[in-house]
Amino acid sequence: MKKVDICLSPNLLNLYKLEEKIVVIVDILRATSCMVAGLASGVKSITPVASLEECTNLMEQGFIGAGERNGHRVEGFDLGNSPFEYMSEAVREKKVAMTTTNGTQALVLSKGAEQILIGAFLNLSFLANYLKKQNNDVLIVCAGWKGKFCIEDTLFAGALAKELENDFHSEDDSVLAAQTLYEVAQNDMYSYLLQSSHYKRLSHLEGGKDVEFCIQKDKFEVIPVLKGQEIVLWEG
Amino acid sequence: MKKVDICLSPNLLNLYKLEEKIVVIVDILRATSCMVAGLASGVKSITPVASLEECTNLMEQGFIGAGERNGHRVEGFDLGNSPFEYMSEAVREKKVAMTTTNGTQALVLSKGAEQILIGAFLNLSFLANYLKKQNNDVLIVCAGWKGKFCIEDTLFAGALAKELENDFHSEDDSVLAAQTLYEVAQNDMYSYLLQSSHYKRLSHLEGGKDVEFCIQKDKFEVIPVLKGQEIVLWEG
Numbered sequence: 001m002k003k004v005d006i007c008l009s010p011n012l013l014n015l016y017k018l019e020e021k022i023v024v025i026v027d028i029l030r031a032t033s034c035m036v037a038g039l040a041s042g043v044k045s046i047t048p049v050a051s052l053e054e055c056t057n058l059m060e061q062g063f064i065g066a067g068e069r070n071g072h073r074v075e076g077f078d079l080g081n082s083p084f085e086y087m088s089e090a091v092r093e094k095k096v097a098m099t100t101t102n103g104t105q106a107l108v109l110s111k112g113a114e115q116i117l118i119g120a121f122l123n124l125s126f127l128a129n130y131l132k133k134q135n136n137d138v139l140i141v142c143a144g145w146k147g148k149f150c151i152e153d154t155l156f157a158g159a160l161a162k163e164l165e166n167d168f169h170s171e172d173d174s175v176l177a178a179q180t181l182y183e184v185a186q187n188d189m190y191s192y193l194l195q196s197s198h199y200k201r202l203s204h205l206e207g208g209k210d211v212e213f214c215i216q217k218d219k220f221e222v223i224p225v226l227k228g229q230e231i232v233l234w235e236g
Numbered sequence: 237m238k239k240v241d242i243c244l245s246p247n248l249l250n251l252y253k254l255e256e257k258i259v260v261i262v263d264i265l266r267a268t269s270c271m272v273a274g275l276a277s278g279v280k281s282i283t284p285v286a287s288l289e290e291c292t293n294l295m296e297q298g299f300i301g302a303g304e305r306n307g308h309r310v311e312g313f314d315l316g317n318s319p320f321e322y323m324s325e326a327v328r329e330k331k332v333a334m335t336t337t338n339g340t341q342a343l344v345l346s347k348g349a350e351q352i353l354i355g356a357f358l359n360l361s362f363l364a365n366y367l368k369k370q371n372n373d374v375l376i377v378c379a380g381w382k383g384k385f386c387i388e389d390t391l392f393a394g395a396l397a398k399e400l401e402n403d404f405h406s407e408d409d410s411v412l413a414a415q416t417l418y419e420v421a422q423n424d425m426y427s428y429l430l431q432s433s434h435y436k437r438l439s440h441l442e443g444g445k446d447v448e449f450c451i452q453k454d455k456f457e458v459i460p461v462l463k464g465q466e467i468v469l470w471e472g
Binding site for chain 2: 008009011012015145146147148149150151154171172173174176177180181183184185195196197
């Protein structure tokens with residue numbers, strides 16, 4: 001039987017084997033939600049980069065630049081990290097270069113996996129159905145917050161592991177914990193997240209609107225996949 | 237208000253400041269449960285060491301040697317990791333040198349804290365009451381399993397954080413998660429742990445008896461504390 005594991009923080013990634021695995025990167029608030037929403041809405045590709053400098057370099061080559069640090073858009077960049085920005089007419093058919101506090105770092109550290117996919121509540125079921133049809137073990141990598149455990153990524157990991165439970169086994173206590181947490185929170189995720197550290201960090205007004213959007217399930221039937229340096233839509 | 241954090245794995249310890257903090261080390265199955273049970277039952281001191289070799293060296297100086305790796309007693313050592321061994325007449329008034337897969341490693345990594353205490357369900361309330369009376373922030377360090385997240389340590393961390401919630405605040409999502417997990421599991425912790433990876437690893441018959449013992453709350457009113465190289469009873 002195939003195996004599913006959950007890595008609760010990029011700082012624990014060295015404890016997991018990546019070879020032959022499908023890695024699902026999760027940064028619900030908000031990098032991977034933006035990627036799903038953006039690519040589903042017509043963005044051509046998203047190139048994740050680790051530093052603001054690399055992002056600026058790509059902007060000089062014509063990319064739209066998305067730069068987020070500590071939850072805010074960095075001055076001089078076109079986009080921040082609201083999913084609504086990624087769904088606007090201005091980015092349709094455009095290539096985006098993106099650097100974020102957590103999500104893009106998790107992506108960079110996961111190179112070495114057989115395949116790297118992007119997960120969010122927005123594409124949960126479609127992604128789960130894809131994974132069930134593959135022969136590979138799955139490792140769900142939570143982007144966390146500056147290396148620390150973060151609740152919204154773990155809730156998504158639990159939701160995805162639950163979708164997979166008839167087809168995958170697990171030996172990892174993090175799967176048990178994430179599934180339990182999702183079972184508790186699923187009926188009112190927004191209220192549950194109000195208690196979280198992320199919510200406490202949100203000071204700007206749009207925060208609540210973004211969070212409500214990012215915890216919607218199955219809004220898009222797409223799977224972003226890393227191909228070379230770019231994240232594009234998986235096309236079967 | 238004082239702060240409580242939970243570090244879910246020793247591999248994440250570098251993300252936390254130790255200075256001026258009281259660190260509570262947790263390895264429910266079974267290093268810290270053994271320490272609490274042993275010291276409460278008359279063991280004179282427990283010296284945690286990282287390697288089997290250091291443990292052997294102390295045995296040659298007259299220490300009782302406790303060596304556990306991968307859940308089993310290592311050949312040539314007097315004790316393994318069952319709490320019942322630490323409560324026997326044979327170790328009363330004796331100095332024990334102890335090395336385990338996870339718990340003693342977490343201890344070694346936590347040096348630099350203001351004070352290092354040993355926590356287990358067996359001394360939960362007594363420990364919580366002590367922490368409430370101090371002026372320091374608290375960091376609960378889960379020993380985990382070879383660097384990975386482990387459920388029983390997290391359940392204890394959640395239980396302790398709940399005891400502290402009126403006197404301490406928290407900014408850490410791991411506190412929210414651990415408290416939620418404890419709330420779910422508390423009424424039948426044994427059944428919940430049957431789903432865990434640790435239980436799947438237990439092959440020997442005594443395992444179940446040890447687990448039942450280690451999840452008992454408030455059996456002992458003691459606090460083991462690291463003094464120099466030794467863990468001894470805190471004496472006010």
